[in-house]
Amino acid sequence: MRAIRLAVAGLGTVGSETVRLLRSRRESLARRLGARLELAAVCDRRAAAAARRLGLPASVRRLTDPGRLPSLPGIDAVVELLGGLEAPRRLVLASLRRGLGVVTANKRLLAHGWDELREAAARGQARLHFEASVAGGIPILKALELGLAGDRVEAIYGILNGTTNFILTRMSEGMPAAAALRRAQELGLAEKDPALDLSGRDAADKVSVLASLVSGSWLRPDQVRVQGLEGVSLEDTAFARSALGRRVKLLGVARFTGAELRVEAFVSPALVPLEHPLAAVSDEFNAVLVRAASAGDLMFYGKGAGAGPAASAVLGDVLALGRELLTGTAPAAPRPGPALRLADSDCAFYLRLAALDRPGVLSSVTAALGRLGISIATINQPAGWDPRGVPIIITTHPTSPGTFGRALRSILALPAVSRRHTVMRLLP
Amino acid sequence: MRAIRLAVAGLGTVGSETVRLLRSRRESLARRLGARLELAAVCDRRAAAAARRLGLPASVRRLTDPGRLPSLPGIDAVVELLGGLEAPRRLVLASLRRGLGVVTANKRLLAHGWDELREAAARGQARLHFEASVAGGIPILKALELGLAGDRVEAIYGILNGTTNFILTRMSEGMPAAAALRRAQELGLAEKDPALDLSGRDAADKVSVLASLVSGSWLRPDQVRVQGLEGVSLEDTAFARSALGRRVKLLGVARFTGAELRVEAFVSPALVPLEHPLAAVSDEFNAVLVRAASAGDLMFYGKGAGAGPAASAVLGDVLALGRELLTGTAPAAPRPGPALRLADSDCAFYLRLAALDRPGVLSSVTAALGRLGISIATINQPAGWDPRGVPIIITTHPTSPGTFGRALRSILALPAVSRRHTVMRLLP
Numbered sequence: 001m002r003a004i005r006l007a008v009a010g011l012g013t014v015g016s017e018t019v020r021l022l023r024s025r026r027e028s029l030a031r032r033l034g035a036r037l038e039l040a041a042v043c044d045r046r047a048a049a050a051a052r053r054l055g056l057p058a059s060v061r062r063l064t065d066p067g068r069l070p071s072l073p074g075i076d077a078v079v080e081l082l083g084g085l086e087a088p089r090r091l092v093l094a095s096l097r098r099g100l101g102v103v104t105a106n107k108r109l110l111a112h113g114w115d116e117l118r119e120a121a122a123r124g125q126a127r128l129h130f131e132a133s134v135a136g137g138i139p140i141l142k143a144l145e146l147g148l149a150g151d152r153v154e155a156i157y158g159i160l161n162g163t164t165n166f167i168l169t170r171m172s173e174g175m176p177a178a179a180a181l182r183r184a185q186e187l188g189l190a191e192k193d194p195a196l197d198l199s200g201r202d203a204a205d206k207v208s209v210l211a212s213l214v215s216g217s218w219l220r221p222d223q224v225r226v227q228g229l230e231g232v233s234l235e236d237t238a239f240a241r242s243a244l245g246r247r248v249k250l251l252g253v254a255r256f257t258g259a260e261l262r263v264e265a266f267v268s269p270a271l272v273p274l275e276h277p278l279a280a281v282s283d284e285f286n287a288v289l290v291r292a293a294s295a296g297d298l299m300f301y302g303k304g305a306g307a308g309p310a311a312s313a314v315l316g317d318v319l320a321l322g323r324e325l326l327t328g329t330a331p332a333a334p335r336p337g338p339a340l341r342l343a344d345s346d347c348a349f350y351l352r353l354a355a356l357d358r359p360g361v362l363s364s365v366t367a368a369l370g371r372l373g374i375s376i377a378t379i380n381q382p383a384g385w386d387p388r389g390v391p392i393i394i395t396t397h398p399t400s401p402g403t404f405g406r407a408l409r410s411i412l413a414l415p416a417v418s419r420r421h422t423v424m425r426l427l428p
Numbered sequence: 429m430r431a432i433r434l435a436v437a438g439l440g441t442v443g444s445e446t447v448r449l450l451r452s453r454r455e456s457l458a459r460r461l462g463a464r465l466e467l468a469a470v471c472d473r474r475a476a477a478a479a480r481r482l483g484l485p486a487s488v489r490r491l492t493d494p495g496r497l498p499s500l501p502g503i504d505a506v507v508e509l510l511g512g513l514e515a516p517r518r519l520v521l522a523s524l525r526r527g528l529g530v531v532t533a534n535k536r537l538l539a540h541g542w543d544e545l546r547e548a549a550a551r552g553q554a555r556l557h558f559e560a561s562v563a564g565g566i567p568i569l570k571a572l573e574l575g576l577a578g579d580r581v582e583a584i585y586g587i588l589n590g591t592t593n594f595i596l597t598r599m600s601e602g603m604p605a606a607a608a609l610r611r612a613q614e615l616g617l618a619e620k621d622p623a624l625d626l627s628g629r630d631a632a633d634k635v636s637v638l639a640s641l642v643s644g645s646w647l648r649p650d651q652v653r654v655q656g657l658e659g660v661s662l663e664d665t666a667f668a669r670s671a672l673g674r675r676v677k678l679l680g681v682a683r684f685t686g687a688e689l690r691v692e693a694f695v696s697p698a699l700v701p702l703e704h705p706l707a708a709v710s711d712e713f714n715a716v717l718v719r720a721a722s723a724g725d726l727m728f729y730g731k732g733a734g735a736g737p738a739a740s741a742v743l744g745d746v747l748a749l750g751r752e753l754l755t756g757t758a759p760a761a762p763r764p765g766p767a768l769r770l771a772d773s774d775c776a777f778y779l780r781l782a783a784l785d786r787p788g789v790l791s792s793v794t795a796a797l798g799r800l801g802i803s804i805a806t807i808n809q810p811a812g813w814d815p816r817g818v819p820i821i822i823t824t825h826p827t828s829p830g831t832f833g834r835a836l837r838s839i840l841a842l843p844a845v846s847r848r849h850t851v852m853r854l855l856p
Contacts, residue, residue, distance in 0.1 A: 021722065025580065032577055131575070137723030139575020146574060147559070147567020149460055150743020152453065277729055280708040294449065294740035295565030295730060301705055302726035312722035315578020327755050 001030065004322045005074055007041040009066050009091060010081035011050035014105060014132075015042075017307040018079060018314050019054050029315070033322045043069055070094040077101035077321050079314060080109075089113060096120035096128060101325060103317040105132035105310055111205035114218040127324050129317035134206045135160060135286045137309025138302040139316060144213055144290065152293040153214045155255040157427070160206040162284035162304040163190040163197040164229050164250040169282045171237045172247060177229070189284045189305075200228035200267035203252040207265050210288075211254035215261050217340045219254070225266040225401075231422040232269050235382075236352060239393060243380060244350075246271040247279045248424065255345060262343040269424040271350055276427065346398040348377065348426035353411065354389035354418040361416045365392060368414070372407045374399045389418050395426060429458065432750045433502055435469040437494050437519060438509035439478035442533060442560075443470075445735040446507060446742050447482050457743070461750045471497050498522040505529035505749050507742060517541060524548035524556060529753060531745040533560035533738055539633035542646040555752050557745035562634045563588060563714045565737025566730040567744060572641055572718065580721040581642045583683040585855070588634040590712035590732045591618040591625040592657050592678040597710045599665045600675060605657070617712045617733070628656035628695035631680040635693050638716075639682035643689050645768045647682070653694040653829075659850040660697050663810075664780060667821060671808060672778075674699040675707045676852065683773060690771040697852040699778055704855065774826035776805065776854035781839065782817030782846040789844045793820060796842070800835045802827045817846050823854060 008019055022029070022039055030036045041061035044050045051062050063069060066087055069078055078095040080102060082088045088106050095102050097120050104110070110117065110133050121128050131141045135158070144153065159165050166189050170180035181198075184190035196202045204224040211219040229250055240246045251270040256263050272279045277299045281287040286304030291297050303309040355361045362379070369376060380393040396404065412419055436447055450457070450467055458464045469489035472478045479490050491497060494515055497506055506523040508530060510516045516534050523530050525548050532538070538545065538561050549556050559569045563586070572581060587593050591609075594617050598608035609626075612618035624630045632652040639647040657678055668674045679698040684691050700707045705727045709715040714732030719725055731737040783789045790807070797804060803825040810819055824832065840847055 017722075021578070025578070028580070029578060137579075137720070138726055139571050142575045143567050143571060146748065147570045147744050148740065149747040150449070150453070150457060150745075151565075151740040152456070275708075275710075277708060280703075280705060282703075292565070292740060294445075294736040294743075296734075296737060298566055298728070298730035300726070300728055303724045306724075308722040309724060312576065312579040312720060315722075316575050317578075319577040320574065 001034075001036055002326065003036040003038040004033070004325055005038045005040040005076045006079060006318065007043065007069050007072060007075050007077070008039065008079045008081065009043040009069055010083060011042060011044040011047070011054070012081065012083060013307040014310040014314070015044070015081040016050065016054060017311040018081065019056070021311055021315060025315075029319065033319055033326070035322060035326055037318065037322065040075055041069065041072055066091045070098050070100060075100060076325055077103065077318070079318065080104040080106065081314070085109060085112070092117065092128070093120045096126045097124045099124040099126050101127045101129075101321040103129045103314055103321060105130070105314060107133035107205045107209055111208035111221045114208070114212050127321055129321055130209070131317050132310045132313035134209050135288055135300070136302065136304040136306065137312045138286060138288065138300050138304070139313065140210070140288045140300050141213060142316070143300060144210070148290065148292055148295065151295050153256060153290060154293055155291040156210050156214070156253065156288060157278065158203070158206065158210065158252045158288040159249055159278060159281050159286055160203045160252045160288070160304065161197050161250060162286060163194060164203075165281065165286070166190075166284045167229065168237065168248055168250065171232075171234055172241065174234065176234055177232070198229050200226040200250060203250060203267045207252040207254055207267060211263055211265055214254070215256060215263060215340055217261060217338055219263060219265055219340050223265060223340070223342055225268070227266070227268045227423070229269060232424070233422065235391070236422055236424070239380070239382065240271050244271060244395070245274050246426070247274060249278055249281070251278070251427070257343060257345075261338055262341045264343045264345050271424050271426045273427065278427070344401050346400055348398045348428070349396045349404050350422075350424040350426060351394045351396070351408065352422040353392045353394075354420055355392055356416040357390045358416050361414070362392065364414050365394070365411050365417065368410045369394070369396065369407050372403050374403060374407055429462075429464055430754065431464040431466040432461070432753055433466045433468040433504045434507060434746065435471065435497050435500060435503050435505070436467065436507045436509065437471040437497055438511060439470060439472040439475070439482070440509065440511060441735040442738040442742070443472070443509040444478065444482060445739040446509065447484070449739055449743060453743075457747065461747055461754070463750060463754055465746065465750065468503055469497065469500055494519045498526050498528060503528060504753055505531065505746070507746065508532040508534065509742070513537060513540070520545065520556070521548045524554045525552045527552040527554050529555045529749040531557045531742055531749060533558070533742060535561040535633045535637055539636035539649045542636070542640050555749055557749055558637070559745050560738045560741035562637050563716055563728070564730065564732040564734065565740045566714060566716065566728050566732070567741065568638070568716045568728050569641060570744070571728060572638070576718065576720055576723065579723050581684060581718060582721055583719040584638050584642070584681065584716060585706065586631070586634065586638065586680045586716040587677055587706060587709050587714055588631040588680045588716070588732065589625050589678060590714055591622060592631075593709065593714070594618070594712045595657065596660075596665065596676050596678065599660075599662055600669065602662065602666075604662055605660070626657050628654045628678060631678060631695045635680040635682055635695060639691055639693055642682070643684060643691060643768055645689060645766055647691060647693055647768050651693060651768070651770055653696070655694070655696045655851070657697060660852070661850065663819070664850055664852070667808070667810065668699050672699060672823070673702050674854070675702060677706060677709070679706070679855070685771060689766055690769045692771045692773050699852055699854045701855065706855070772829050774828055776826045776856070777824045777832050778850075778852040778854060779822045779824070779836065780850040781820045781822075782848055783820055784844040785818045786844050789842070790820065792842050793822070793839050793845065796838045797822070797824065797835050800831050802831060802835055
């Protein structure tokens with residue numbers, strides 16, 4: 001039986017679990033692949049200690065410098081689970097250029113280096129797999145690439161960040177945001193520095209990967225409009241539920257229009273109808289709703305983080321890569337896709353303002369919206385919320401984000417209106 | 429650019445939509461595959477009329493006899509969408525034995541002929557794809573085979589029949605079952621003869637396909653314990669909601685234990701907690717919850733029927749087959765899997781009885797359960813439901829299905845208890 005020889009770089013929680021499963025599932029993996037998966041080398045700053053902890057036999061090479069991995073003789077593929085950005089980037093690029101298959105779980109690497117990774121893979125005639133980079137154990141990339149290969153993806157709506165979804169779930173039960181964040185940190189569901197999660201930038205990297213995969217052309221993370229959780233308060237989640245029959249979710253969205261590859265991509269807090277499948281996605285779970293021209297709406301749901309789910313995705317990639325190596329499948333031709341053009345589409349908005357309790361304020365606000373042709377769906381002035389001003393909550397009918405932004409600027413310039421405000425999108 | 433030459437057999441709604449999309453998406457399909465997909469022949473009882481209706485060029489062969497398809501020169505693959513069982517079976521077996529790749533949407537064919545199809549494919553060194561046979565446009569088979577290839581699937585819980593899910597959704601809103609069925613028929617969501625749907629046998633075929641795919645060994649449909657919707661009334665759905673905080677769903681379940689390939693497989697009405705992701709699956713939608721050892725719980729949701737979703741799955745299969753034909757991927761070795769052993773696992777049950785309003789009846793019923801060591805979780809006697817007897821609703825703690833069945837038989841033999849009763853399972 002032929003063997004595929006693997007090197008695993010990075011023996012943190014995901015790397016250790018991957019190595020453990022490669023060994024404990026050895027026989028079933030070999031049966032499925034028709035070849036043995038052989039762990040030939042591991043690489044970690046503390047490789048010797050990690051190898052001891054994992055009970056690796058002496059035949060497994062231990063390296064501490066990932067730079068040496070690509071030139072190690074007899075390796076077929078590299079599994080990159082180092083963490084960080086620069087060391088993984090160097091390792092993955094060098095491996096691909098040398099013709100080694102690569103599996104990585106690194107979303108930032110993909111999102112920020114899509115084109116150079118493709119070029120390296122084309123140059124080395126090598127394959128790159130990255131299922132674990134988005135939505136953990138949910139095989140969403142294979143669903144988009146293989147399951148929906150014959151369909152046309154029109155839009156993707158994802159709950160792509162477990163930390164913020166956990167916080168929003170607790171907020172919907174009445175727990176303040178700061179306490180919910182502390183709870184997530186206690187449970188190991190949030191980083192010590194949660195800035196990338198709360199700001200929406202982590203989700204934006206995943207939108208970039210998803211949109212690039214669907215379109216075949218790189219959507220850079222800086223082309224994703226990003227709004228995080230910062231403005232969302234308990235008042236918003238409670239009002240959403242009681243008055244609007246909706247839940248607040250941080251959504252990452254990519255919408256594609258037509259053959260010209262126009263894409264609208266954003267991360268934003270969004271109000272989701274209670275009966276919508278995304279509204280039922282609670283706690284640290286992730287979900288991706290895919291709107292396909294023929295299949296209609298599909299949703300993929302599961303755990304977006306954790307060693308087990310990530311290792312599950314990594315092993316699925318290892319088997320996919322193994323099959324390609326065994327059959328000599330030619331790598332996809334290095335066609336850099338046509339440049340994506342950014343687009344906006346109309347959307348209904350939620351706006352919460354704080355205003356002084358003066359006659360005429362409400363009419364100035366509504367006039368600012370009316371002047372730009374934005375039509376109002378609901379206005380509410382809940383009593384007794386905020387000591388610093390009267391809350392005004394407006395929902396609009398669908399309008400262009402640009403027009404809404406202009407109206408918002410003129411509203412916030414009104415002397416009786418505070419600069420503090422919250423904007424969310426309404427999912428239809 | 430190389431071409432893959434296809435024959436499409438059956439130009440009903442799914443076949444027509446498949447042909448339409450093969451033509452309208454010609455360019456994007458060719459780009460993804462790196463080869464042209466060429467429609468070489470169609471086969472239908474009214475092939476000429478269908479070809480005219482679809483605007484097919486004269487270069488596309490029209491056949492009326494599917495028996496002639498496998499020997500048609502220059503065909504690479506057959507797309508079987510005939511409907512029925514015997515004609516598809518003959519066509520698929522003959523095509524595979526001749527080495528032609530086959531895509532089919534026929535769940536009954538798969539469920540009832542798994543082993544002979546595998547043998548035919550092995551003999552012809554040919555590939556068979558059948559994504560559209562289960563859960564329509566949801567790429568669940570590719571998720572199990574490819575996405576979760578490196579994981580270990582422990583259980584599958586599916587809402588696999590759109591007709592019964594539509595009926596249960598209407599019943600949960602208070603519409604009687606018969607009216608809900610008529611509504612489904614008016615909307616084209618139910619067959620004129622809905623017996624296969626209502627009895628659970630359609631779902632059992634899909635459980636058979638899913639379990640056989642996961643285990644690699646044929647689980648025959650007659651090995652699936654099947655209970656349909658027949659016993660479930662408006663009283664049950666209302667009581668489930670108000671007293672138990674649960675929704676009734678018709679679930680198809682396969683649970684796998686250990687390496688010995690023990691499987692428990694059943695179709696049954698089940699009480700699902702309101703906060704469970706399967707509870708939110710309404711109307712004619714399908715969903716499959718997969719419990720994997722590493723990835724945890726994953727759910728796949730979408731439309732389980734309709735021409736668009738089925739054609740989406742068929743085209744995904746056509747592309748997968750096309751890639752295999754282009755790369756010369758060897759078909760999986762013809763390893764008939766080890767025989768599956770059937771197992772039962774403990775489960776909590778819901779039992780609704782109708783009894784005469786006599787002293788001592790309740791104690792006879794509870795004694796019958798107690799004698800077999802079945803412990804009762806709740807007992808309810810709602811007032812004024814049924815003119816023919818006092819309803820008694822019991823939920824048990826988990827017990828073996830065999831033991832529960834024995835207790836049920838002794839309860840139904842009590843003189844004061846009617847034979848009419850309803851049994852459902854409780855999903856934990």
